[in-house]
Amino acid sequence: xxxxxxxxxxxxxxxxxxxxxxxxxxxxxxxxxxxxxxxxxxxxxxxxxxxxxxxxxxxxxxxxxxxxxxxxxxxxxxxxxxxxxxxxxxxxxxxxxxxxxxxxxxxxxxxxxxxxxxxxxxxxxxxxxxxxxxxxxxxxxxxxxxxxxxxxxxxxxxxxxxxxxxxxxxxxxxxxxxxxxxxxxxxxxxxxxxxxxxxxxxxxxxxxxxxxxxxxxxxxxxxxxxxxxxxxxxxxxxxxxxxxxxxxxxxxxxxxxxxxxxxxxxxxxxxxxxxxxxxxxxxxxxxxxxxxxxxxxxxxxxxxxxxxxxxxxxxxxxxxxxxxxxxxxxxxxxxxxxxxxxxxxxxxxxxxxxxxxxxxxxxxxxxxxxxxxxxxxxxxxxxxxxxxxxxxxxxxxxxxxxxxxxxxxx
Amino acid sequence: xxxxxxxxxxxxxxxxxxxxxxxxxxxxxxxxxxxxxxxxxxxxxxxxxxxxxxxxxxxxxxxxxxxxxxxxxxxxxxxxxxxxxxxxxxxxxxxxxxxxxxx
Amino acid sequence: xxxxxxxxxxxxxxxxxxxxxxxxxxxxxxxxxxxxxxxxxxxxxxxxxxxxxxxxxxxxxxxxxxxxxxxxxxxxxxxxxxxxxxxxxxxxxxxxxxxxxxxxxxxxxxxxxxxxxxxxxxxxxxxxxxxxxxxxxxxxxxxxxxxxxxxxxxxxxxxxxxxxxxxxxxxx
Numbered sequence: 001x002x003x004x005x006x007x008x009x010x011x012x013x014x015x016x017x018x019x020x021x022x023x024x025x026x027x028x029x030x031x032x033x034x035x036x037x038x039x040x041x042x043x044x045x046x047x048x049x050x051x052x053x054x055x056x057x058x059x060x061x062x063x064x065x066x067x068x069x070x071x072x073x074x075x076x077x078x079x080x081x082x083x084x085x086x087x088x089x090x091x092x093x094x095x096x097x098x099x100x101x102x103x104x105x106x107x108x109x110x111x112x113x114x115x116x117x118x119x120x121x122x123x124x125x126x127x128x129x130x131x132x133x134x135x136x137x138x139x140x141x142x143x144x145x146x147x148x149x150x151x152x153x154x155x156x157x158x159x160x161x162x163x164x165x166x167x168x169x170x171x172x173x174x175x176x177x178x179x180x181x182x183x184x185x186x187x188x189x190x191x192x193x194x195x196x197x198x199x200x201x202x203x204x205x206x207x208x209x210x211x212x213x214x215x216x217x218x219x220x221x222x223x224x225x226x227x228x229x230x231x232x233x234x235x236x237x238x239x240x241x242x243x244x245x246x247x248x249x250x251x252x253x254x255x256x257x258x259x260x261x262x263x264x265x266x267x268x269x270x271x272x273x274x275x276x277x278x279x280x281x282x283x284x285x286x287x288x289x290x291x292x293x294x295x296x297x298x299x300x301x302x303x304x305x306x307x308x309x310x311x312x313x314x315x316x317x318x319x320x321x322x323x324x325x326x327x328x329x330x331x332x333x334x335x336x337x338x339x340x341x342x343x344x345x346x347x348x349x350x351x352x353x354x355x356x357x358x359x360x361x362x363x364x365x366x367x368x369x370x371x372x373x374x375x376x377x378x379x380x381x382x383x384x385x386x387x388x389x390x391x392x393x394x395x396x397x398x399x400x401x402x403x404x405x406x407x408x409x410x
Numbered sequence: 411x412x413x414x415x416x417x418x419x420x421x422x423x424x425x426x427x428x429x430x431x432x433x434x435x436x437x438x439x440x441x442x443x444x445x446x447x448x449x450x451x452x453x454x455x456x457x458x459x460x461x462x463x464x465x466x467x468x469x470x471x472x473x474x475x476x477x478x479x480x481x482x483x484x485x486x487x488x489x490x491x492x493x494x495x496x497x498x499x500x501x502x503x504x505x506x507x508x509x510x511x512x513x
Numbered sequence: 514x515x516x517x518x519x520x521x522x523x524x525x526x527x528x529x530x531x532x533x534x535x536x537x538x539x540x541x542x543x544x545x546x547x548x549x550x551x552x553x554x555x556x557x558x559x560x561x562x563x564x565x566x567x568x569x570x571x572x573x574x575x576x577x578x579x580x581x582x583x584x585x586x587x588x589x590x591x592x593x594x595x596x597x598x599x600x601x602x603x604x605x606x607x608x609x610x611x612x613x614x615x616x617x618x619x620x621x622x623x624x625x626x627x628x629x630x631x632x633x634x635x636x637x638x639x640x641x642x643x644x645x646x647x648x649x650x651x652x653x654x655x656x657x658x659x660x661x662x663x664x665x666x667x668x669x670x671x672x673x674x675x676x677x678x679x680x681x682x683x684x685x
Contacts, residue, residue, distance in 0.1 A: 023523040023524075024523065027523055095547075095549065095550075097550060097553065098549065098550075098553065101553075128572060129572060129573075129646045129649060130572045130573050130576045130649065133573070133576045133577075133580070134576050136580060137576045137577075137579040137580040137583075137584065138579070139584070140579060140580060140583045140584025140585075140588070141579075141583070143584060143588055144556055144583060144587065144588070144591075147588065147591050148553070151549060151591070151595065159595070163592075163595075166588065166592075170584075170588070173584075189646060190646075190649070191646070412524055412525055412528045412568065413635065413636075413637045414635040414636050414637070414639075415630055415635045416528060416532070417565070417569070418630055418635065419627070419630065420532045420535065420536060420565070422623060422626040422627065422630065423536050423539070423623065424535065424536065424539045424558070424562075425626075426619045426620070426622055426623040426626075427536075427539040427540050427542065427543050427619075428539070428543070429615075429618070429619045429622060430543050430615055430616055430619035431542060431543030433611065433612070433614075433615030433618065433619065434543070434608050434609060434611065434612035434615035434616060434619075435543065435607060435608065435609065435612075436607055436608060436609040437548055437607065439548065439590060439593055439594055439597065440543070440548060440551055440607065442590065443542055443543075443551060443552065443555050443590060444542070444543060446555065446559075446582075446586065446590075447539055447542060447543075447555070447558065450558070450559065450562045450582075453562065453574075453578075454562060454565055454566075457565075457566055457569050457571050457574060458569060460569075460571075461569045461570065461571070461639050461642075462635075462636045462639045464640070466639075466640055466642055466648075467643075467647075467648070467651060469648065469651050469652055469655055470655075472571055472573070472574055472652055473652065473655050473656070473660055475571075475574055476574065476577060476652075477660075477663060477667055479574075479577060479578065479581050479582070480581075480667045480670070480671060481667065481670065482581075482582070482586065483581055483585055483586055483671065483674075484670050484671050484673075484674035485674075486585075486586040486589055486590065487589065487674045487675065487677075487678040488674050488677050488678050488681070490589050490590065490592075490593040490678070490682075491677070491678035491679075491681035491682040492681055493593055493597065494593060494596055494597065494681075494682045495681045495682060497596070497597045498684075503597045504609075505609060506609050506610065
């Protein structure tokens with residue numbers, strides 16, 4: 001197996017070869033790397049928005065954008081130009097510092113995550129030794145941005161939406177952290193590149209690249225996916241887009257370019273969360289023949305990340321939206337206790353004096369059991385909910401408003 | 411390398427800011443923010459001393475800093491809960507008006 | 514590793530920029546008239562301290578700082594400010610009646626600290642640090658061996674603080 005050198009070392013070596021001092025060479029290499037990553041994110045946002053519009057319109061039996069460019073591919077550019085040329089309107093009593101900083105922070109917090117995503121062997125912004133934790137920490141910048149936007153707009157609906165979003169993000173951060181922790185427990189590292197490398201499956205020295213942790217820990221993966229939907233404010237947790245019911249969200253007072261920045265952050269964020277899911281649970285750049293042809297890793301990684309993005313859009317096109325109390329109920333009474341129990345179980349299993357294979361089998365069984373329990377809890381919740389809605393909408397209660405329906409009737 | 415004294419000067423300045431905030435601000439939440447600044451200054455010192463000490467693998471400075479972060483979280487939670495409870499009763503968070511115990 | 518920059522000038526320039534940013538934010542926290550702006554400057558200062566931790570090659574602590582301070586404490590503070598909104602308008606002075614004496618005391622304290630700093634010959638150079646994950650593993654190891662009692666005590670403290678905060682802030 002050939003080892004692929006880290007891109008930073010290659011570029012720095014080349015620059016020092018040109019006669020630059022080593023410190024400056026490293027500095028320039030990182031600045032250039034960051035520039036490439038940001039450019040990639042901006043360009044991919046155009047594609048992501050196009051994918052969303054096309055997929056959702058096909059699900060809803062529409063055609064979607066098809067006028068500007070082939071298959072409407074350039075539609076997003078036209079929309080961006082329109083947003084750019086709009087007048088910059090800000091509310092009269094807005095807090096200028098908070099109001100103007102919020103969109104920038106929102107985008108910055110999203111783009112900074114890109115630094116620790118392993119695109120291919122040797123191709124990662126920085127292979128931080130706390131990479132997995134770094135991703136979680138940057139989520140708090142998005143929370144601050146939402147609070148600043150809500151407060152800075154000087155609009156009570158924006159403020160309420162800011163509170164709502166912060167509650168949602170904080171609540172779903174916890175199951176997300178716990179599911180990342182299960183991966184860290186198993187791999188024994190927080191380095192993203194090492195987590196990807198862990199998921200190789202070698203048979204007689206040949207790397208199949210199919211030792212995906214998602215197969216071993218389906219419950220962790222599912223809970224990470226659900227939490228990532230909530231973190232990215234996607235359906236079924238997209239209370240931000242409930243314009244008619246909830247006056248949209250904290251960005252209600254934003255227009256033009258500042259709104260576009262929130263929009264961009266949201267799309268890039270959902271792709272990044274998908275990419276993290278791919279890295280943690282679907283092997284990242286692992287795949288057959290990746291040891292022989294390292295660049296194949298980039299293809300595998302992109303295929304997985306965009307595949308998850310497609311699943312997110314599929315959910316967006318088909319799922320109804322949850323209520324805020326259901327959202328909180330699900331996070332605090334289902335996901336958090338379930339994940340805590342799973343984590344403790346896994347910690348105990350990994351310390352059992354048995355072979356590694358049996359440990360993995362026990363972890364897998366524990367995951368299956370958790371999925372079963374969560375399924376039963378949700379089923380019971382929905383049955384109760386069905387009875388409740390039936391009762392409140394039943395013709396008897398509507399017609400005979402003078403005499404409310406007797407208890408237990410439906 | 412950056413000399414250790416630079417870190418210490420920064421920490422001293424942050425601590426002084428926090429001290430001034432805790433002593434001189436009228437709003438109880440601002441007082442709490444001053445305290446957080448002081449705790450952060452102490453953390454900078456702890457980590458800097460750890461980094462420049464002979465025993466890097468000993469990690470005592472980092473461990474202490476982590477404990478301080480945890481205690482600061484507990485302090486902020488209880489402190490802010492107290493401030494909100496007081497605000498509900500007295501409709502003020504001005505530390506000058508909270509003088510029921512001052513005979 | 515982003516901070517393994519051997520040429521001194523680059524590290525020193527980065528340190529100076531971050532230190533100035535942190536110090537300016539720290540000062541603005543205590544003198545800003547608008548409490549919400551104070552909280553935003555506090556976030557800036559906390560972020561600056563995280564950057565200082567990165568310069569000191571304590572990445573785990575830096576990430577923990579962002580996670581706990583900005584993600585939890587700063588958010589709590591902003592929530593508290595919004596819930597006690599009546600005090601927000603800066604019509605009156607943000608300082609209390611002992612602010613003059615407070616400023617004097619803080620200044621004397623700062624000068625005394627600097628005088629003390631001058632007296633001690635502080636080290637100029639730090640040793641090289643292992644670049645692998647052994648330090649983070651060591652940190653976890655310390656928590657369950659040498660400092661296990663303190664670790665459990667902090668766990669208990671956080672639990673008590675959680676319950677206490679809920680009880681105190683509950684609307685009866």
